[in-house]
Amino acid sequence: MPVSRMLNNLQFQMRFARKALRPSTASLCIQHQKYRCLSTSIQRLKEEPKAAHPTKHESRPIRSGEPVAEHVKEDESKRAGLPEEPMEGPPPLFSSSTSHDSETTAPLAPLPAQELFSLKDRTILITGGGRGLGLTIAHACLESGANVRCMDLLPEPSQKQWLKSKLYANKNDLEITYHYLDVTNKIQVEKVFKHLFEINDEKKPIKGLFTSAGIQIMMPALEFSIEKFRKVIDVDLTGTFLCTQSFAKNFFKKNPNLNVDNDLKKQASIVMTGSMSGHIANLGIECVAYNASKAGVNQLSKNLALEWSKKGIRVNSLSPGYIRTALTAAQLNEKPELNEIWLQGSLLGRLSTPDEFRGPVLYLLSEASSFMTGADLLVDGGHCAT
Ligand SMILES: NC(=O)c1ccc[n+]([C@@H]2O[C@H](COP(=O)([O-])OP(=O)(O)OC[C@H]3O[C@@H](n4cnc5c(N)ncnc54)[C@H](O)[C@@H]3O)[C@@H](O)[C@H]2O)c1
Incomplete structure (x- = not known):
């Protein structure tokens, strides 16, 4: 005005x-x-x-002529230090809390930093858990203290890695189980998720879902058949949605009265595997359906976060760059020149390996990311930075 x-x-x-x-x-x-x-x-x-025109706004001089923050005063003798708590403005209390003790005002504060990333005393569900990224994350979840349920289309999981995880689980009084699941089959998805929630040990509640099931088809857009296009969207996007929907339905049924302000430790976290391909078009490969599906996954997480965060489920997506797995091996096999093209795009000058996503996923699944929802975590070796 x-x-x-x-x-x-x-x-x-x-x-x-x-x-x-x-x-x-x-x-x-x-x-x-x-x-x-x-x-x-x-x-x-x-x-x-x-006042100047908003686009030509010049900063107004401070009335007192003194710096606003106490700690930037140049005169040491006048240094009063900042108050520990803000004295004015809305207090950092949760809306429904009336108590002033730190347990209720900052429920996670008593957790020591090294326990922030822990997944102990909970169960994590993983789609695409038969091999590749999914199975690597499954092992990381075990190492972090969780029971794990892997689901995949493969008749059995990749044996070498699976036996290693089974052994670790047995030694540490944990569980890892394998369940056949086609993520595109709604009836099957509903049945498997319902079953997993029903049989679950109450002492280790289901509090996390990592969706990793995905396929990639390399084909120029002009030649892409509608069946193949639909297939990619069906697995990568619709399949992800079906699994998150079933997870949420069962979680809300089990936890009908979650106080999202105070029950931070009881909340769940969904992490969906998107891709940096959801942000860019990849040089060297034609994969219009895959990139569109992954952009869909990245957006799906925002919408689900909008609907579910206040009910007790945080939802985020992970966008990996190139990982050395069976999925990329097939592409490199077909087009060996891709290796050079991909390396040129990486600011780190290399492709990643699945283990490098353990940190980001544990972070997103655990209380370490308690204030993060509706976000996309881009872990791409700097690929999208240029
Ligand atoms: N490898 C990469 O460079 C890369 C990069 C970014 C994102 N991603 C994503 O990471 C995830 C894991 O990929 P990966 O590299 O480990 O590949 P992968 O092929 O080793 O793993 C994918 C898994 O999904 C399973 N799967 C496929 N269709 C399924 C269905 N209908 N129902 C259930 N399971 C199904 C497969 O059996 C397989 O075990 C995928 O979503 C992929 O798009 C991979």
């Missing part, structure tokens, strides 16, 4: 306040205070330079 109009407004309000002062003696004090406030505002506006 231009200054002249603000002045007019204030002067009008002042006349009103003056009028109100005359007949009423009961509210004299309050009205008098209002009157003084308005006078001061008018005085200030008169003194201040006219």
